[in-house]
Structure formats: structure tokens, C-alpha cells
Amino acid sequence: MSLTLALLLAGQAATAPAAQTTPVPPDAAAVDAQVPDAEAGRAGPAIADAGGDIVVTARRRNETIQRVPIAMSVIGGTALAETGANTVGRLTQLQPSLQFYSTNPRNSAANIRGLGAPFGLTNDGIEQGVGIYVDQVYNSRIAAATFDFTDVDRVEILRGPQGTLYGKNTTAGAINVTSRAPSFSPEARGEITLGNLDYVQAKASVSGPLVDDKVAIRLSASVTSRKGTIYNVTSREYVNSQDNLSLRSRILWRAAPNLDLTLSGDYNYQNPDCCAQIYARVGPTQRPANRQYAALAAAFGYAPPSTDAFDRITDLDTKLRAKQELGGLSLLGEWDLGAGTLTSVTAWRFWNWNPSNDRDFTGLPITSVSANPSQQRQYSQELRFANNGTNRIDYVGGLFLFHQTIDTQGLQVQGxxxxxxxxxxxxxxxxxxxxxxxxxxxxxxxxxxxGLRSENEIGFKNTSVAAFGKLTWHVTDRFSVQPGVRVNYDKKDGSYVSTVTTGTGSTNLNADQRGVLAPQSYKPSFDDWNLSGDLTLAYDLSDDLHAYATYARSFKSGGINLSGLPLDAANNPILSASTVKPETVNHYELGLKSQFLDRRATVNLAAFWTEIGDYQATVTNNQIGVLRGYLANAEKVRVKGIEIDAAFRPVSQLNLYANAAYTDAKYARFVDAPCPPELSGGSASPANCDISGQILPGTSKWAFSYGGEYNIPATVFGTTGQLYAGVDGSYRSKFSSNPSRSISTDIDGYALTNFRLGFRKEGSWNLFGWLRNAFDTDYFELLATQSGSTGLVVGQPGDPRTYGLTLSKTF
Known part of the structure; x- marks a missing residue:
């Protein structure tokens, strides 16, 4: 807290210049006066609400989105509520360049343009390529993205490498979540939603002054519960349910005319019966026929309760649990020094994870226990100075310190x-x-x-220190040159100790037992400096037509393997696999942002080409009983694509939007990759495969989102307001759900459509009914293979059709 306290003491002694006004907090929403609705993008993720400009803080200063030379989208709080985009995962239906995958909160990944995190089970020893920021605080655990948005003002999605402006270096993009700020005018908001599947969600917030115009407070809460979508005939319970609680508080103290301090705290609790992956299909492998799924199941007289995943029935015989607690404190200091604003962000966060999984995905006692309870603590300090602008030069410079510890107690028991x-x-x-x-x-x-039992003690320490800066030189009134630089030091230390005992408690293992659960003990470490930077040339072709070109050289820190190592022929861990190299990113982008028809139409284009050397991939461990993969480097990955974001308001009562993304993401060179399941498991199966030229997992070549809203003035029960109807649709084409593409794990393309119909009085209340996945489309979010090359493929079905009613009120 020392830097923030220093700001406080200095600010108390400072006297603002006579002509200076109170600074606008960078996290406060600001929208051009031409936009009557401060909730930008009501009809969906509009890049600009046609007819006006949205002011964002993506570059740590207030700017209109159309003049920021970054591919980005903004979704306002009202749009989030009305479209049902209450989590980062739901944003994927609105923003086609964003992908989010989750088999449980810990095993989640957010990718932008196909990049960000390796596809597969989480490995704590590497960085996320997509940064999650909440009120300027970096969240190192992707689990934060699984909670409901609570009292959110807006979400900004930035595409492409970020790091010369932000605390943590991110090579694929950033998701900035900004909460509503404390208000000196008393206000309150409430929202209640009821739906099928016993869905209940309640949100509330209250804000107002505590001490005249000096101290204001904002308190927010959100509660969500829903019955599961899959019935477990073994436990006689519905699983994959929802059970969320979120509490948030923010206290703003205007310590001096030129100094604002905001203390924020949040606590989030989640305890659903989750997360089931169930029988989807069987695919061929190289195992002998009597060792593949059909023969093995027959040997036990076993059959799943259904071979159609969309019957939504399972018989998993291990209790499912996805319990987590997440929260923290932060202190934001903003001190206007006249020439610029000095910002300090001090934060401490925690994450406690207590899961229970059924990792054999059947009702048979194969793996009776598989869980990795984990506790994380992180500390971060960012100090940043942004000048208030001159005729020719704008700049931002900062320092960032981050320290993280993770302790995990893994347990696996065979049945x-x-x-x-x-x-x-x-x-x-x-x-x-x-x-x-x-x-x-x-x-x-x-x-x-x-009873074969593996108890794992896993420790991890991660320290990162960085200096960064971005300068904008306005060469002319229309042309600017914007170089940025970042110097980063990362140090990671880990410890992995696996103790394996037999069912009788002996540590004397035979070769077959060691092949399934091998005792391991190793202490990987990694440290390195890197220098990254970017250069953007931006040109205003007219007041409403802006072009830019960007080159970025970025890095993602090297990592360490903390999920166990592959074994050699003697069943000993291969220590050379304990670390992975840093990723090297070369990114090229051209963009055009335009508004026309009296600014009723907005169309933004971006074309990009990204090459990554030493891409960090999760690969499958070919040991028979090992459930988790490990990390390795693919020599080169190449991603190229084109994106279009468009919003149109032909008349004042109609808003339309359409977003499209073409993404061609491939392994340019990966010659020693794991083989797909159909080539694995046999005595003559290759040790590795050349998958150069194959597509990256999790990325659709084509993705679209579209929608609109039409409203008409109406009077209902004596209240004058707007009657409105809206639709939001999305589509994504086929994608691979396996690190090495397999004929068994491709997920077919699918389209989803949502409708809503309601009545609202601006600034007062809103009542609407909603229908999501209106045509009850059957689709998989993920597919995965059972360990051991048995041929069993399991899936996670997406939500069926849901419907409900939402009432919100502002006081």
C-alpha cells in the first residue's frame, strides 16, 4: 500500500490550480452527449451506438472509440442484462472473435482470435494470453471469468497484443470490466429474473454520499441459482447447475480537489453440482479390440444410460463439486498534477478451489477420485502517469509489480x-x-x-516486474505515430511431489502400477528478461474515417510444468520437459474505422496476421492412465483473419448490429506433436505426429453475431415508455476440440438465436420476457477423449432452450 499511501499524503498537501476542475475518474463511463442512452450498445455489442460516440479508457485516457487505433468492442451494462450476457462465456455469442471454454472454473480458457491459452486442462505454470481486468486490477485466475457480472457499467474487449499500456503483458488481447462508480447522488438499482429450470437471479445496488461531496459508497450484490441441465441416474440429482453469490463494495474519497481514492472489495462464492462431461460417441483407436471401449464395457456388463448426449442423462458415480471462493481488495489512487494524472492501483486477491470430478466419465469405478484443491494469492502494484495532452504529444508510462503463490493438493484414486x-x-x-x-x-x-492412490503436493511462486510506456506524436492534425515499449522480468519456481501408494498402503509399486500413477518429485524453475514493443501509424482520412497500421513484437513468459511429467521407458519422469520456452509473437494489423449517413452507421474493419514462435501447447500424455496433459512448445503457429464490426440506426427507434470474423489459425510447424486418438494406443502407434498445417483447436474459421432492437412509444397502465422487441443471433463453423485434430472430436457448426420482448420507461424500470436458444439447438461446447485410448469421447452439451422474465428498477 506504500505507493498509494504516498499519493494520499501528497494529495492532502497539494493545492489544485485555480482553473483546474475535479478530474474525471478513468473508470467512469462517459458517452458523447448525442447518445441519449448512457448504456452504449443496447441492441447488442455495438462498437458505437449509431448517432454518437462512446468514450472509452482502453489507452488509459478518455477517448472516443472510433479514434482509438485498436480493434475493440464495447458492451454496456443494459445490453449485458437484456442479451443475457452475464458472464465472459456468454460474451462469445455477441463477439465472434472471442472464445471461452470451460469444463469447470479452474479448467477454463479465454481466447481471442484463436490465441490466449493452450486448449486442454489447466496448467498453473503458464500465463494467460488474454488478460482479465476488473476495475483496472489484473485477475490471474481465469476462474474470475466464470462469475456473474455484478453492477457492471461496461465491458471492453480489446483484440491483439496488449502490454505497452497495461500492467500485465497479454499477447492475444484483454477484457476490461468496469463497475459502476460510487455516486454522490443517491440511487438504487434492483433486478429480478425468473426462468425455467428453476432459474432465479437477483441483483441489487445502492449508492450515495457518506460525507457530503467528499465520500461516496456503492454496495452491490448478485445471487444466481438454477437446476442442472443433466440428470444423474446414480445420484438422482440434476448436475451442471448454477449457484453463485457475488458481493461488491466501492468507496470513493475525494481527498483533495485533485485527488480521488477508491477502495474496492469483492467476495464471490460458487458451489454448484458441476461439471459433468457425458457419453457422446465412440471413435476408433489403435488399441487391441479387447481393450477398446465396447469390449471393456461389455466385460463389465456396462452400458451408459443413453448414447445420445442430448437426452442429457448420465450415471457418473463420483460426487461432482465445483466450489470456489474468489475475492480481494484494491485501492485506486488518481492524482491530477496539472501536467498529467498519476494513477496507483494496489491490489490483493485470493482464490480457493475445492472440486470433485469423475474423470473416467462413466458409472464404473475406474477412477474413483480425481481432484486438485488449490489456493491462490496474488499481489499487484501498478503506478502509471498519463500526461493531460499537449498540442503534439500524449504519453503513458508505468511500472508494474506482480507476485503470485499457488498451493495445490492433488488426489487421484483408482477403483x-x-x-x-x-x-x-x-x-x-x-x-x-x-x-x-x-x-x-x-x-x-x-x-x-x-485403491492405488496418488497424493500430489504442488507449489508455485510467480514474480513479474515490468516497465512500460506508450507515446503518441501528433505529426499533423490528422497523422500520428505511436510507439510503445515494455521491459519485463519473470521468475517462476515450482515444486511437484507425487507420492503413490497401493491399496494396501505400500510404496513398493510394480511396473503396471507405476505406469498408471508414477511417483515423481521435481522442482522446475524459469526466469528471463524480455523486451517487447509496438508501433502504430494512425491517419484520420476525414472526421469520420480513421485508418491505422500496427506492428507488435510481444512475448508470453516461459512456463513450468506443474501437472506431472511424461515418463521414459523406465517409468521415470523426463525432467527436460519440466519447462517450456517463452512465446515470441510478431503481429501485423490494418484497421479502418468509419461512420457515415450522418453517423447513423458505423463500420469497422480489421485485418491481422500473427505468427508465434515456440507456441505453448497442451499435449496429451501417452501414459495409459494419466489423466492430465503437459506443456510443450510447437515450433510455429500462424493466425490470420479479417473482422467486421457494424452498427446501424436507420431510424431513431431501430438499432441493428452485425459482427463477423474470419479466422484461419494453424500450426505452421509442429513435427513432434501428440498423435490424434485414432493413431494412439497401439504397440505400433507412432510416438508423435507431424501436425503441421492442421488447425488450432477451439477456433472456428467463420463466426458471426447479429441482432437488433425496435421500439415504439407506448402507454401501458398509464405509464408512458417504450415497447420493444429484440433478437440476437450467433453462428460459428466447425472447430476442433482436441489439441491434435481428430476425426472423433470435431464439433459441428451451430447457430443460436435469442429473442426478447419488453416495456421500459427510460431511467426508471424495465420489464421483458426472454427466450434463449429459441430453436432448442443441440450443440457441444467441448468434446474430450477418455484417457488410455479406449475410444470413448465425452462431451459437454450446451444449454437447451431457456425462457424467463426479467424486471429491473432504478430509483
Missing amino acids: SAASRWLLNPGASVPAGAAGCSTPTTNACNPAVLN
Whole structure:
């Protein structure tokens, strides 16, 4: 807190110049006076509400979005509520360049333009490529993105490398969430939503002065609950439910005419019965026929309750839990020094994770326990100075310090079916369901793996220090040159200790047991300096037509493997795989931002080409029983594409928007990648495969979002307001759901459509009914393969059709 306290003491002694006015806080919403509705983008994620400008703080100063030479979108708080985009994951239906995947809060990833985090289970030892910022505080845990937005003013989505303006270097983009600021005018907001699946969501906030015009407070809360979408016949419960609680407070103290201090605190709790992945299909592998899924299931007389995932039935025999607590404190200091504003952001955050998973994805006792409870603490300090502008020069410069610790206690226990499911019966045992009628091999003896237990103690320390700056030289009134630079130092230290015992408590393991759960102990470390930068040339072709060209050289810090290492032929960990190299990013972008038809139409274009050397990929561990992958470097990845963001208001009562993204994301060179499931599991299966030229997982080549809203003046029960109807649609084409593309794990393209119909009185209340996934489209969010190359493919079905009613009131 020392830097912020120094700001406080200095500000108390400072006297503002006579002509100086109270500075506008950078996180306060500001919209051009031509826009009557301060909630920009009501009809959806409009880049600008046609007819006016949106003022954003993407470059740490107030600017209109059309003049910021960055590909970005802004979604206002009202649009978030009316479109049902209450989480980062839901934003993907509005912003086609954004992807979000989550099998549970810990195993989540946000990608922009196909880049950000490796596809697969989370590995704590690497950075996120997409930064999540809430009120200028960097959130290192992607789990923060799984909570409901609470009292949000707007969300900014920035595409492309960021780091010369922001605290943490991010190579793919940033998501900036800005909460509503405390108000000196008393106000209150309330919102209640009821829907099918026993859906209930309540939100409330209150704000007003505590001490005249010196201190103001804002308190907010959000509660969400919903029955699960999948029925578990074993537990007789619905799973994949929702159970969220979010509390937030902000206190603004105007300590001096030129100094504002904002203390923020938040607490978030989540405890749903989640997260089930269920039978989707079976695909061929190279395992012998008697070791593939059909024969193994027959050997136990087992069949899933349904082979159609969209029957939404499962029989998982392990209790599911996705319990987490997340929160923290931050102190934001903004001191106007006349020549510029000095900003200090001090933050402490925590995350506690307590899960329970069924990682064999069946009702059989193969893996009876798989959980990685984790506790994270992070501390960050950012100090930034932005000048108030001259005729020719604008600049921002800053320092950033970040420290993170993570402690994880992993546990995996094998069940009575594990031996037959995971081990090779051998040539002496006949093929088929009767192959284990007598226990002649370890595979036919349940006691070999039953109770086999791995207890993992995992520690991680991550320290990052950076200096960054961005300068804008207005060469002429229309042409500017904008160089930026960042110097970064990263240090990561880890510890991984896995203790494995048999069902009888012995540490004396045979080869088959070590092949499934291997004792490991290693201490990886990584540290490195890097220099990155960018250069943007921007030209105003007219007052409403702006062009820019950007080159960025960026880095994502190297990492360490903290999920166990692959084994050599003697079942010993391969220590050379304990670290991964930094990513090197070369990014090129051309953009054009335009408004026309008296600014009733806005069309923004961006074309980009990104090359990444030593791309950090999650690869599959080919050991038979290992559930988690590990990290490796792909030599080169190339992503190119074109994006169009458009908003149109042909008449005052009609808003339309359409966004499109073409993204061609490929492994340019990856010669030692893991092989897809159909080539894995056999004695002659290749140790690795050349997947150069294949598409990156999780990225659709084509993605669209579109929608609009039409309103008419109306009087209902004596109240004059607007009757309105809206639609929001999205589409994404086929994408791969496996790190190495597989014929079994491609997800077909799908389209989703949402409708709403309501009545509102501006600035007072809003009542609307909504219908989401209106045509009850069946689609998978993710597909994954069962460990051990059995051929079982499991999926996470997307939400079915949902409907409900929302009432909100502003006082």
C-alpha cells in the first residue's frame, strides 16, 4: 500500500490550480452527449451506438472509440442484462472473435482470435494470453471469468497484443470490466429474473454520499441459482447447475480537489453440482479390440444410460463439486498534477478451489477420485502517469509489480475396475469379454490398481516486474505515430511431489502400477528478461474515417510444468520437459474505422496476421492412465483473419448490429506433436505426429453475431415508455476440440438465436420476457477423449432452450 499511501499524503498537501476542475475518474463511463442512452450498445455489442460516440479508457485516457487505433468492442451494462450476457462465456455469442471454454472454473480458457491459452486442462505454470481486468486490477485466475457480472457499467474487449499500456503483458488481447462508480447522488438499482429450470437471479445496488461531496459508497450484490441441465441416474440429482453469490463494495474519497481514492472489495462464492462431461460417441483407436471401449464395457456388463448426449442423462458415480471462493481488495489512487494524472492501483486477491470430478466419465469405478484443491494469492502494484495532452504529444508510462503463490493438493484414486480398463491383459489372455475369467495377469486382477492412490503436493511462486510506456506524436492534425515499449522480468519456481501408494498402503509399486500413477518429485524453475514493443501509424482520412497500421513484437513468459511429467521407458519422469520456452509473437494489423449517413452507421474493419514462435501447447500424455496433459512448445503457429464490426440506426427507434470474423489459425510447424486418438494406443502407434498445417483447436474459421432492437412509444397502465422487441443471433463453423485434430472430436457448426420482448420507461424500470436458444439447438461446447485410448469421447452439451422474465428498477 506504500505507493498509494504516498499519493494520499501528497494529495492532502497539494493545492489544485485555480482553473483546474475535479478530474474525471478513468473508470467512469462517459458517452458523447448525442447518445441519449448512457448504456452504449443496447441492441447488442455495438462498437458505437449509431448517432454518437462512446468514450472509452482502453489507452488509459478518455477517448472516443472510433479514434482509438485498436480493434475493440464495447458492451454496456443494459445490453449485458437484456442479451443475457452475464458472464465472459456468454460474451462469445455477441463477439465472434472471442472464445471461452470451460469444463469447470479452474479448467477454463479465454481466447481471442484463436490465441490466449493452450486448449486442454489447466496448467498453473503458464500465463494467460488474454488478460482479465476488473476495475483496472489484473485477475490471474481465469476462474474470475466464470462469475456473474455484478453492477457492471461496461465491458471492453480489446483484440491483439496488449502490454505497452497495461500492467500485465497479454499477447492475444484483454477484457476490461468496469463497475459502476460510487455516486454522490443517491440511487438504487434492483433486478429480478425468473426462468425455467428453476432459474432465479437477483441483483441489487445502492449508492450515495457518506460525507457530503467528499465520500461516496456503492454496495452491490448478485445471487444466481438454477437446476442442472443433466440428470444423474446414480445420484438422482440434476448436475451442471448454477449457484453463485457475488458481493461488491466501492468507496470513493475525494481527498483533495485533485485527488480521488477508491477502495474496492469483492467476495464471490460458487458451489454448484458441476461439471459433468457425458457419453457422446465412440471413435476408433489403435488399441487391441479387447481393450477398446465396447469390449471393456461389455466385460463389465456396462452400458451408459443413453448414447445420445442430448437426452442429457448420465450415471457418473463420483460426487461432482465445483466450489470456489474468489475475492480481494484494491485501492485506486488518481492524482491530477496539472501536467498529467498519476494513477496507483494496489491490489490483493485470493482464490480457493475445492472440486470433485469423475474423470473416467462413466458409472464404473475406474477412477474413483480425481481432484486438485488449490489456493491462490496474488499481489499487484501498478503506478502509471498519463500526461493531460499537449498540442503534439500524449504519453503513458508505468511500472508494474506482480507476485503470485499457488498451493495445490492433488488426489487421484483408482477403483476396482481400473485394472481391467487400463492395463494390457497380454497375449496369453483370449480377446473378448470373457478374457479375464481367471486372474492370470495384472489386468485381470482388480486388486492391482484398486485403491492405488496418488497424493500430489504442488507449489508455485510467480514474480513479474515490468516497465512500460506508450507515446503518441501528433505529426499533423490528422497523422500520428505511436510507439510503445515494455521491459519485463519473470521468475517462476515450482515444486511437484507425487507420492503413490497401493491399496494396501505400500510404496513398493510394480511396473503396471507405476505406469498408471508414477511417483515423481521435481522442482522446475524459469526466469528471463524480455523486451517487447509496438508501433502504430494512425491517419484520420476525414472526421469520420480513421485508418491505422500496427506492428507488435510481444512475448508470453516461459512456463513450468506443474501437472506431472511424461515418463521414459523406465517409468521415470523426463525432467527436460519440466519447462517450456517463452512465446515470441510478431503481429501485423490494418484497421479502418468509419461512420457515415450522418453517423447513423458505423463500420469497422480489421485485418491481422500473427505468427508465434515456440507456441505453448497442451499435449496429451501417452501414459495409459494419466489423466492430465503437459506443456510443450510447437515450433510455429500462424493466425490470420479479417473482422467486421457494424452498427446501424436507420431510424431513431431501430438499432441493428452485425459482427463477423474470419479466422484461419494453424500450426505452421509442429513435427513432434501428440498423435490424434485414432493413431494412439497401439504397440505400433507412432510416438508423435507431424501436425503441421492442421488447425488450432477451439477456433472456428467463420463466426458471426447479429441482432437488433425496435421500439415504439407506448402507454401501458398509464405509464408512458417504450415497447420493444429484440433478437440476437450467433453462428460459428466447425472447430476442433482436441489439441491434435481428430476425426472423433470435431464439433459441428451451430447457430443460436435469442429473442426478447419488453416495456421500459427510460431511467426508471424495465420489464421483458426472454427466450434463449429459441430453436432448442443441440450443440457441444467441448468434446474430450477418455484417457488410455479406449475410444470413448465425452462431451459437454450446451444449454437447451431457456425462457424467463426479467424486471429491473432504478430509483
